[in-house]
Amino acid sequence: MPELPEVETLRRELEPRLTGRTIVESGSHWSTKFTPAVEAIDATIAEVDRRGKFLLLRLVDQRELIVHLGMTGTLSFRAALPDPDDSYLRAWWRLAESADAEAETLLFHDVRRFGRIRIVRTGDYTSIPTLHHAGPEPWDPALTPKLFHELIAKSRRAIKTQLLSQRPVAGVGNIYADEALWAAEINPRVTRLGQARAERLLEEVRRALEKGIDNGGTTLRDYRTVHGGIGGNQYSLAAYGRSGQPCLRCDTDLISAVIDARTTTWCPVCQRR
DNA sequence: CCAGCAGCCTGAAAGC
DNA sequence: TGCTTTCAGGCTGCTG
Structure with a gap:
């Protein structure tokens, strides 16, 4: 599941390829989770940013194209327009190159459709509760x-x-x-x-x-x-997914239980209450 | 306002 | 073998 490190990895890859480019054509799956994608047509991407697990494409017209990958979302490029038989494609944006180069398409695939796409006025996250109420970024100096x-x-x-x-x-x-x-x-x-x-x-x-x-x-x-x-x-995971396997610190078998609807794995000795 | 939880989704893996 | 059930879980929106 894409968390901050996965989204940040994508952000770094996307930044040089998206900054300054203009979206000239776009399409989406019928679900309203994805239909806002097409609102970005004619917009130019000014910046590729991230907040928590949300990817923020800042547009020059004071809007942001926000992409959340959900559980199974992926982003990729292809030179051509999307394949019409691409069943897990949820949104795509055709990007105009600067003058002499060729255009290419940014594809958003999401098998389980837990992802979503929104366009908001820059910084106005009131319609996205989790983003609106998000705490500080991990390396924000204010997070003492x-x-x-x-x-x-x-x-x-x-x-x-x-x-x-x-x-x-x-x-x-x-x-x-x-x-x-x-x-x-x-x-x-x-x-x-x-x-x-x-x-x-x-x-x-x-x-x-x-x-x-x-x-x-x-x-x-x-x-x-x-x-x-x-x-x-x-x-190099020490805990996640290692239930029943030995703790890398004390060799005790890790245990797991569902907490807040998520499987949680921990060491009953090192992480004793 | 917060806590708790159903619902959204589909493929893979496990169970029978 | 093949069908059925369970599991994975980030976020939204509803209820109390």
Whole structure:
């Protein structure tokens, strides 16, 4: 599932290929999750940005084309227009090249249709609740350990649930939440964290996300880079997907349970309550 | 306002 | 073998 490291990997790949280009033609699947794609026709892309798991294509006309990859979304390019028989294609944008070069098409595929596309006025995220209420970016200097601790203290829900909520920090999903909690030796069901443990968790969230980016994302099944390649982070996960396998710190078998409708894996010894 | 949860989706894997 | 059930889960929107 694309989380911050996967979206950031895509953002970096897309930036040089999209910046300054104009969308001259576009199409979408019939679902209203994707139909806003065509509102970008005639717009020029000024910047390729990211907020949490949302990809933000800033347009020169004070709007933003927002793409969320959901569970199975991928972005790729092809020289030609889309194949009409491409059954998982949900949206596409034909990009005009600068003067002498050829145009190409940006394709958005999404098998399960959990993704979505929106166009909003720049910075106006009121119609996208999760984005509107998203906490700071992980490396925002304003995100001090003190602030992180305060944001967590606002809720009494399990820390795992809070990380997934995007509110204490933006961009963490199920994989990196389990990895960060394992690294910080914090039980996912804990509902309150002291200042010191909150600080440790923030460090480990940052470390887990950085490692994900450095490895080009985690490909469990669907995630692909713009070039169709897979990530490398799936080979260095310590907790996610390792239920029943030995803890890399203490050798105890990891256990799992469903927390907030997500399978959560942790070490019953290192991450004791 | 927050917490809790159904619903959205489909292919792969597991179960029978 | 082949059919059925379960599982994966980010986000929205509804209810209490």
